[in-house]
Amino acid sequence: xxxxxxxxTFIWELPDWPRFTWDSYRLESPLDSARRSxxxxxxxxxxxxxxxxxxxxxxxxxxxVVSNSAIEGVNLDLESVRASMMLRxxxxxxxxxxxxxxxxxxxxxxxxxEAAETWEDPLTLERIFGWHRAIFPKGIPDGFExxxxxxLRGEKPMVVASRPKGARLEDxxxxxxxxxxxxxxxxxxxxxxxxxxxPPARLNGLLRAGLAxxxxxxxxxxxxxxxxxxxxxxxxxxxQDEKLPRRFYSLSVQILRTKxxxxxxxxxxxxxxxxxxxxxxxFLLQVEAATRHGMQEVGRVLARGAFWAEARRHSLDDRQEKxxxxxxxxxxxxxxxxNRRYRAITGVSRATAVRDLAKLAEMGLLVPYGETRSASxxxxxxRFLPELFRPK
Numbered sequence: 001x002x003x004x005x006x007x008x009t010f011i012w013e014l015p016d017w018p019r020f021t022w023d024s025y026r027l028e029s030p031l032d033s034a035r036r037s038x039x040x041x042x043x044x045x046x047x048x049x050x051x052x053x054x055x056x057x058x059x060x061x062x063x064x065v066v067s068n069s070a071i072e073g074v075n076l077d078l079e080s081v082r083a084s085m086m087l088r089x090x091x092x093x094x095x096x097x098x099x100x101x102x103x104x105x106x107x108x109x110x111x112x113x114e115a116a117e118t119w120e121d122p123l124t125l126e127r128i129f130g131w132h133r134a135i136f137p138k139g140i141p142d143g144f145e146x147x148x149x150x151x152l153r154g155e156k157p158m159v160v161a162s163r164p165k166g167a168r169l170e171d172x173x174x175x176x177x178x179x180x181x182x183x184x185x186x187x188x189x190x191x192x193x194x195x196x197x198x199p200p201a202r203l204n205g206l207l208r209a210g211l212a213x214x215x216x217x218x219x220x221x222x223x224x225x226x227x228x229x230x231x232x233x234x235x236x237x238x239x240q241d242e243k244l245p246r247r248f249y250s251l252s253v254q255i256l257r258t259k260x261x262x263x264x265x266x267x268x269x270x271x272x273x274x275x276x277x278x279x280x281x282x283f284l285l286q287v288e289a290a291t292r293h294g295m296q297e298v299g300r301v302l303a304r305g306a307f308w309a310e311a312r313r314h315s316l317d318d319r320q321e322k323x324x325x326x327x328x329x330x331x332x333x334x335x336x337x338x339n340r341r342y343r344a345i346t347g348v349s350r351a352t353a354v355r356d357l358a359k360l361a362e363m364g365l366l367v368p369y370g371e372t373r374s375a376s377x378x379x380x381x382x383r384f385l386p387e388l389f390r391p392k
Contacts, residue, residue, distance in 0.1 A: 008271050012180045012218055018191065020211060022277040027207070030284040034206055037291040038242075044298055044388070045248050054091040055301045057246040059330045060294060061085050065112050067252035068231050071259060076108070079331040084109040089246075107134040115232050116247050119239035122197045125189060131232060132225055140224045152189070153223040155182045176267050179220035188219045196233075205241025210283035211276070212237050218270055231255070238287075249294025254286045299389030304328055306384035307365070314363045319346045320356055324365065328379060335379035337366070 011017060045053050062082040069076050084106040111131045121127075129150035136149035147154070158179035180188055192215055199208050217230040231252050239247065255262045261282070269279035311324065323345050327335045337345075342353040357377050360366040366377035382390070 008175060008178070010178060010218075010271050011269070011274055012188075014274055016274055018195075018215060019274060020215075021275045022207075022280055023275070026277050027280055027284070030281050030288070031204065031206060034284045034288040034291070037288045037295075038206075041248060041291045041295045041298065042242060042244070044295065048298065048302060052298075052301050052305055053246075053248075054089070055305075055330075056248055056294075056298045058082060058085050058089065058091065059297055059301065060250050061089075061112055061116070061247050062109075062330075064235065064247060064250035064252050065109055067250060067256045068112075068228050069108070071231075071252060071256050071262075072225075072227055076106075079329075081106065081109055082331060085113065088113045107137060110134055111232055112235060112247070115236040116239045117245045119236060119243070119245060123193055123233065123236065125193065128221075128229060128233075131229055132222055135225045135228060142223065147223050149225075152185055152221050153182065156223075157181070158220050158223075176263075177218075177220075177270050179218070185219075185221060189221050192216060192219055196237075205237070206284060206287060207280055209234050209237035209241065209287075210280050213283065214266070214269055214276060214279055217266065248298070249290045251286060251290045254290040254293065258286070295389070299385050300381060302386055302389070303381040303384040306386075307379060307381065310384070311363075311365055314365070317356075319348060320360055322346060323356075324360075324379070335381055336376055337378075338376040 045056060048056075059082070062078060062085045065081050065085070066076045066078050088109050111134050115131075133150040139146035139149055141147075159175060160177040161173040161175050164174055192212075195215075196212055213230050213234040216233050217226055220226045222229065234251060235247060238251070239245070265279055265282040269276050272278075307328065311321075316324070323337055323342055326332065326345050327337050327341075337357070339350060339353045339357065342348070342357060343350065346353070346356075348356070357366065357368075361368055361377060365379065367380050368375045368377050370376050
């Protein structure tokens with residue numbers, strides 16, 4: 001497989017590296033919007049009570065862990081991660097519970113939880129190495145060998161490349177990024193950590209988070225997992241900005257939604273100039289979108305709580321309660337149930353499922369939809385949304 005011959009100058013090769021600059025005027029509007037959305041979300045979180053706030057944090061942090069890995073093509077089970085997150089945080093949610101999982105914590109869950117909970121601690125190389133070992137507990141596969149996790153990368157050049165569509169064997173790869181060489185890598189990491197732990201006093205916290213993300217992933221100090229750890233460091237920077245030991249929105253969920261533009265924005269920033277205004281604008285737009293989505297998720301948490309308050313006014317049997325908990329779980333794809341799904345969850349006959357579902361509809365807890373003979377039912381959570389969260 002041939003390598004591309006096209007020369008690129010990457011930002012770490014520039015003589016002023018890493019003296020980043022940006023246009024404060026262009027950042028003013030996206031920064032104000034991101035700050036406003038962030039402030040609205042955190043203000044609501046402070047007002048909703050501990051149980052609902054815990055529920056929102058568990059959901060947001062579980063989705064962050066799953067999405068952070070999914071960006072790199074690593075698929076984790078959301079329900080297992082959520083159960084591990086509840087154990088790691090040691091919180092009571094009170095609204096919905098995840099059952100059926102062993103009482104153990106996946107080490108990868110501890111990476112985000114530790115970053116958020118100990119936001120006041122400095123970021124050190126040993127701390128990063130600990131996160132790295134949690135992500136790669138069995139080491140890093142590299143051809144026929146396994147590289148140790150928790151150490152800086154070796155002498156092998158670190159290149160991010162892809163094959164053009166329809167390329168022949170002799171055609172060169174497309175080089176998207178090449179990291180700094182191994183020589184001087186310790187110095188690069190020390191420079192980054194010194195800046196991260198003692199940033200300029202007037203540097204806005206959101207800009208610091210975006211800059212930290214780009215800087216770390218550009219240095220690319222590890223053999224693998226640099227993207228996941230860059231996003232973890234970003235979460236740490238956001239926790240430091242908010243001075244909170246919990247995350248209530250997931251930036252990785254938003255990045256996963258815009259994965260192609262994420263890589264495009266990184267590539268443009270890494271091979272441009274040290275003026276990173278465009279990257280910071282993109283980053284701030286993602287923060288705003290992530291916090292707005294976080295607000296929606298808090299609304300859903302509150303709606304689920306209001307639903308259960310209504311459900312407790314009725315005499316639900318064990319079967320009905322089990323089904324409602326299943327379809328209202330944060331890991332359920334939708335708050336819906338058909339006759340078939342009801343039977344799969346409870347093991348009852350078709351006739352019993354018909355009667356149970358009809359009773360739940362009479363109570364106003366389910367709403368039928370679809371054709372009469374094959375009707376399914378759903379929980380109308382919008383009905384239980386507090387006024388603040390309803391579409392305007």
